[in-house]
Amino acid sequence: MSAELRTERDGHVLILTIDDPKTRNALNGDAFFAAIEDTLARANADLDVRCIVVTGAGGAFSSGGNIRDMHEHKGMFGGPAATLIERYRTGIQRIPRAFSALDVPAIAAVDGPAIGAGCDLACMCDIRVASDRAVFAESFVRVGIVAGDGGSWLLPRIVGYSHAAEMAFTGAPVDAAKALAIGLVSEVVPPEKLMATALATAARIAANPPQVLRWTKRLLKEAQHQRLETILDMAAAHQAIAHGTADHAEAVAAMLEKRPPVFEGR
Structure with a gap:
């Protein structure tokens, strides 16, 4: 260092x-x-x-x-x-x-x-x-x-x-x-x-899910120089993965149960 x-x-x-x-x-x-x-x-x-x-x-x-x-x-x-x-x-x-x-x-x-x-x-x-x-x-x-x-x-x-x-x-x-x-x-x-x-x-x-934070940043960066159709395809792919994460399930459960979520990057 x-x-x-x-x-x-x-x-x-x-x-x-x-x-x-x-x-x-x-x-x-x-x-x-x-x-x-x-x-x-x-x-x-x-x-x-x-x-x-x-x-x-x-x-x-x-x-x-x-x-x-x-x-x-x-x-x-x-x-x-x-x-x-x-x-x-x-x-x-x-x-x-x-x-x-x-x-x-x-x-x-x-x-x-x-x-x-x-x-x-x-x-x-x-x-x-x-x-x-x-x-x-x-x-x-x-x-x-x-x-x-x-x-x-x-x-x-x-x-x-x-x-x-x-x-x-x-x-x-x-x-x-x-x-x-x-x-x-x-x-x-x-x-x-x-x-x-x-x-x-x-x-x-x-405070947000780490994987989704990174995917969100990547979409924002790529959107600076990609066509809308390309970004829509990327967003759909990331979204499909996000729906299968434990952090997504935790976020939804915490919202329904009115409690703070605990995200683990899974």
Whole structure:
């Protein structure tokens, strides 16, 4: 596990904290990329994990790429173009691929700056909750590069093309109030309430059957680029399986008996 990524459990919720204060939680290094991949793969394999919360320590969500390494052409930013292509593919692009394969619902709890790849990391999650001091920026143009981590695919699907184009073409920061107005985040709270709010949302999600949560997320994701007929076929197949689960039987029985359900992922 990378020293820059801390994990902890709160019931059925897995909390991932990026903790690298010297870089304001930059996303950098093979150890970090491997830790993200490993953690998300383990969560996918564990039905006891029903929701994930991603956050950053020290008053920053993530500053994105390491600017000092860019300036010095070090690490993933060093070498000729052909080398850089492979370094992106085998480097930071491992993060969006890992999140794309994640069936567990994910919430980004954003405090302070979410800049460049940090903004895109928040967009890789299903839900974003922000503190009122959060700042988002799709700022790649301001350092003379493009979004190398899938931001051009992610951001328009969340805020629409026009807002995404404005953010990407200007690189200008978006404060929490505007982020809420354009749909980039679903809730804005004071910093001291951020994690409690994110965990409360995670608990409401985690109260539901884990298998159905994952199938629901997969349908939502596939619906972004599939035809309606394809999604209807997928929904019918998942629904047929869901009707045969013990959790479905428990949900119906608990509703009729007016008691809280207990789901076991069966």
